[in-house]
Amino acid sequence: xxxxxxxxxxxxxxxAAAFVAVxxxxxxxxxxxxxxxGLGEAGFAWYxxxxxxxxxxxxxxxxPTVRVLGAELVGRTSLTIAKNCDAMDVNLLLTAAMIAFPAxxxxxxxxxxxxxxxLSVVNVLRIVTLYQINIHAPRAFEFVHAEVFPLAMxxxxxxxFGLWSRWSRQAEPAPTDTPAHAQA
Amino acid sequence: xxxxxxxxxxxxxxAAPTWRERRGVALAAERTPPALLPRWPARSIALCLGxxxxxxxxxxxxGRLFRPVFCAFGNAVIVVVGAGGDSAPRFxxxxxxxxxxxxxxxxxxxxxxxxxxxxxxxxxxxxxxTKILGYTPLALSLALTLSFAVSWRRKLRMLxxGxxxxxxxxxxxxxxxxxxxxxxxxxxxxxxxELVWYLLIDLPAMSYVAPxxxxxxxxxxxxDESARP
Numbered sequence: 001x002x003x004x005x006x007x008x009x010x011x012x013x014x015x016a017a018a019f020v021a022v023x024x025x026x027x028x029x030x031x032x033x034x035x036x037x038g039l040g041e042a043g044f045a046w047y048x049x050x051x052x053x054x055x056x057x058x059x060x061x062x063x064p065t066v067r068v069l070g071a072e073l074v075g076r077t078s079l080t081i082a083k084n085c086d087a088m089d090v091n092l093l094l095t096a097a098m099i100a101f102p103a104x105x106x107x108x109x110x111x112x113x114x115x116x117x118x119l120s121v122v123n124v125l126r127i128v129t130l131y132q133i134n135i136h137a138p139r140a141f142e143f144v145h146a147e148v149f150p151l152a153m154x155x156x157x158x159x160x161f162g163l164w165s166r167w168s169r170q171a172e173p174a175p176t177d178t179p180a181h182a183q184a
Numbered sequence: 185x186x187x188x189x190x191x192x193x194x195x196x197x198x199a200a201p202t203w204r205e206r207r208g209v210a211l212a213a214e215r216t217p218p219a220l221l222p223r224w225p226a227r228s229i230a231l232c233l234g235x236x237x238x239x240x241x242x243x244x245x246x247g248r249l250f251r252p253v254f255c256a257f258g259n260a261v262i263v264v265v266g267a268g269g270d271s272a273p274r275f276x277x278x279x280x281x282x283x284x285x286x287x288x289x290x291x292x293x294x295x296x297x298x299x300x301x302x303x304x305x306x307x308x309x310x311x312x313x314t315k316i317l318g319y320t321p322l323a324l325s326l327a328l329t330l331s332f333a334v335s336w337r338r339k340l341r342m343l344x345x346g347x348x349x350x351x352x353x354x355x356x357x358x359x360x361x362x363x364x365x366x367x368x369x370x371x372x373x374x375x376x377x378e379l380v381w382y383l384l385i386d387l388p389a390m391s392y393v394a395p396x397x398x399x400x401x402x403x404x405x406x407x408d409e410s411a412r413p
Binding site: 005011028084101153 | 219220221224236240242315316320379382383387388389390391392393396397400401403404405407
């Protein structure tokens with residue numbers, strides 16, 4: 001095997017190891033068992049409530065009866081925004097993949113902000129769609145909630161990562177130490 | 185013979201790269217990740233999506249076909265790791281006599297875990313949904329590997345590695361809760377097993393991310409024979 005292909009294989013495995021390390025750390029932080037009445041849990045409840053308020057504002061366009069009670073949406077049907085309904089697992093895994101991928105930090109940060117922003121917008125639309133499905137086709141709710149949307153969110157994150165990785169390569173400036181004859 | 189003037193010598197040295205300059209270019213080329221991610225042609229992406237949709241669609245009866253396979257694998261895991269101790273818990277496709285009324289929410293994909301005898305603590309049969317936990321990752325792994333544009337020999341090697349990794353995850357997903365539910369002294373789970381359970385199994389996205397990760401490891405660990413110089 002050539003040295004180049006050995007290095008490439010090593011780089012791919014290094015990317016996998018870095019992804020596991022960073023993703024594991026981020027997910028462990030997210031799942032840290034906060035005390036029931038502690039500050040962390042209160043902050044988390046506020047965060048889920050904010051998510052519910054944003055989703056409620058969008059649902060209100062189609063269903064004016066909807067109200068937001070804490071992290072619960074109550075209208076023609078009710079929906080509770082629980083932990084993991086915020087698609088944080090997909091967000092954190094996308095972040096971990098971008099951190100693990102060899103790219104300049106500025107582009108990593110831009111990618112993380114854009115990627116997490118995109119996934120959050122799509123996740124709000126997911127909640128709005130699930131609310132409507134619970135009204136119009138409640139028997140399909142479980143299938144769409146547990147199987148269709150998680151796959152769609154992961155596929156979206158993979159697509160976003162693929163585009164970002166291509167962009168992070170293309171936008172890279174030419175190395176400054178390139179000799180003059182190579183630029184001519 | 186006329187000696188070249190000083191200016192010409194300087195121009196010659198500017199044209200020929202020094203060792204340092206050549207080394208700089210080589211290092212810069214190594215820093216950029218030209219082929220870290222594989223190229224996925226549009227045809228492969230379409231094939232992958234088509235296969236995934238085909239395999240994951242709610243075909244009637246597919247759960248009834250998968251259940252016995254899951255039970256056989258689950259029971260083998262329980263025997264090998266000795267989870268459940270004296271209760272000798274076993275998976276079965278039917279809830280058995282202990283459950284006279286059909287359980288709410290049981291589907292074609294539900295299997296039942298119950299103590300098969302021994303002196304351990306007895307529990308009512310526990311239902312377990314096998315589609316997202318067991319079937320979906322394997323189906324996605326199959327779709328990803330078969331649609332990837334490499335030689336069939338490499339596809340088979342990648343499939344072997346990917347399925348082995350996913351079956352290891354499934355074994356953990358079976359052994360941890362079985363050990364917990366049928367333990368003689370059901371103490372609180374340790375932080376490590378709790379973390380492993382949460383990160384590998386419990387997260388909703390993990391059944392979809394695990395096959396991707398297993399595919400990546402299989403891709404990185406194998407190479408096309410034809411690509412050998």
